[in-house]
Amino acid sequence: MTRSAAPGTRLAPAPPALPAPASAPERCPLCASGRTALRFPARGGNVVEARAYACTSFGHRRHPPIWRCQACGLLFQEPRPSEAQLLAAYGDVEDPIYLAEKENRLLTFRRAARLLGEAAGRRLLDVGAYCGFFVEVARERGFDAEGIELSRWAAGQARARGLAVHNETIAERAARGARYDVVTMWDVVEHLADPRRDLELAARLLRPGGLLVLSTVDAGSRVARWLGPRWPWLMDMHLFYFDRRNLPALLESAGFRVLARRDYAHTVSAGYLLRKLEASFPALRWLARGLRPLVPSRLPIPVSLGDNMAIVAERR
Numbered sequence: 061m062t063r064s065a066a067p068g069t070r071l072a073p074a075p076p077a078l079p080a081p082a083s084a085p086e087r088c089p090l091c092a093s094g095r096t097a098l099r100f101p102a103r104g105g106n107v108v109e110a111r112a113y114a115c116t117s118f119g120h121r122r123h124p125p126i127w128r129c130q131a132c133g134l135l136f137q138e139p140r141p142s143e144a145q146l147l148a149a150y151g152d153v154e155d156p157i158y159l160a161e162k163e164n165r166l167l168t169f170r171r172a173a174r175l176l177g178e179a180a181g182r183r184l185l186d187v188g189a190y191c192g193f194f195v196e197v198a199r200e201r202g203f204d205a206e207g208i209e210l211s212r213w214a215a216g217q218a219r220a221r222g223l224a225v226h227n228e229t230i231a232e233r234a235a236r237g238a239r240y241d242v243v244t245m246w247d248v249v250e251h252l253a254d255p256r257r258d259l260e261l262a263a264r265l266l267r268p269g270g271l272l273v274l275s276t277v278d279a280g281s282r283v284a285r286w287l288g289p290r291w292p293w294l295m296d297m298h299l300f301y302f303d304r305r306n307l308p309a310l311l312e313s314a315g316f317r318v319l320a321r322r323d324y325a326h327t328v329s330a331g332y333l334l335r336k337l338e339a340s341f342p343a344l345r346w347l348a349r350g351l352r353p354l355v356p357s358r359l360p361i362p363v364s365l366g367d368n369m370a371i372v373a374e375r376r
């Protein structure tokens with residue numbers, strides 16, 4: 061999670077800082093419109109470190125300035141970390157809390173896997189496979205599944221369970237000339253330095269007619285709009301916040317035909333949900349603490365507030 065100092069090393073270097081804040085972005089990184097406005101001012105520190113980039117990060121509502129494009133509705137951080145900073149931070153991520161949530165992640169992924177249809181031996185690549193839980197679910201359903209993952213720790217966890225999870229980027233995978241029938245990206249696109257480029261790479265990894273299935277937070281959802289600055293998914297690690305119009309439009313321009321948009325639910329344990337509730341809404345700490353002794357902490361709870369979406373698209 062943090063850089064651990066090997067014996068004999070000096071103090072770990074300070075985490076790299078973000079570029080100095082721009083007065084205002086010149087244009088929207090998605091549609092290039094010049095009509096952008098500050099939506100949420102910066103909250104929290106100005107550093108890029110692995111702790112903030114773990115899947116189970118509790119750094120809710122800590123982020124650089126977030127802007128809104130008036131033309132396409134995209135919310136985006138600016139300044140954003142450089143790609144090199146992101147690769148270094150994700151490479152260092154360690155996330156033991158995620159392992160403890162394995163059973164619930166499997167429940168989430170088994171439900172998500174229904175979006176893929178029958179396996180029929182199809183080749184599948186899970187991008188951002190983390191500890192390999194979705195690769196495991198896909199294999200149990202009959203897919204010939206493998207994954208790619210930046211975190212050395214997470215890819216190692218997957219490989220230790222006999223799963224093919226490669227510690228490489230989507231560009232490196234595409235450069236190998238690999239081809240798949242299905243590419244999945246669960247809660248990944250909002251983390252990418254360049255979503256358009258990586259979706260184009262996903263298209264290159266798919267045979268024509270192959271499926272891309274992805275999930276992400278929905279900044280246009282009623283819950284997100286109602287909560288405004290209190291929406292818990294405003295986080296350092298989320299660089300882009302799409303909605304149900306601009307993400308399908310991006311997919312169409314990156315070589316896909318969008319087939320379906322769905323709500324996406326995460327199953328979490330009651331104990332984890334209460335911790336998230338407390339971290340996300342400090343004003344409700346009393347409620348979270350009061351409920352904790354009353355609810356079995358391992359109880360699985362599917363959470364769907366309409367602010368997570370799944371999209372199924374076909375490579376043209």
Ligand SMILES: [Zn+2]
Nearest residue numbers: 088091129132
């Ligand atoms: Zn835009």
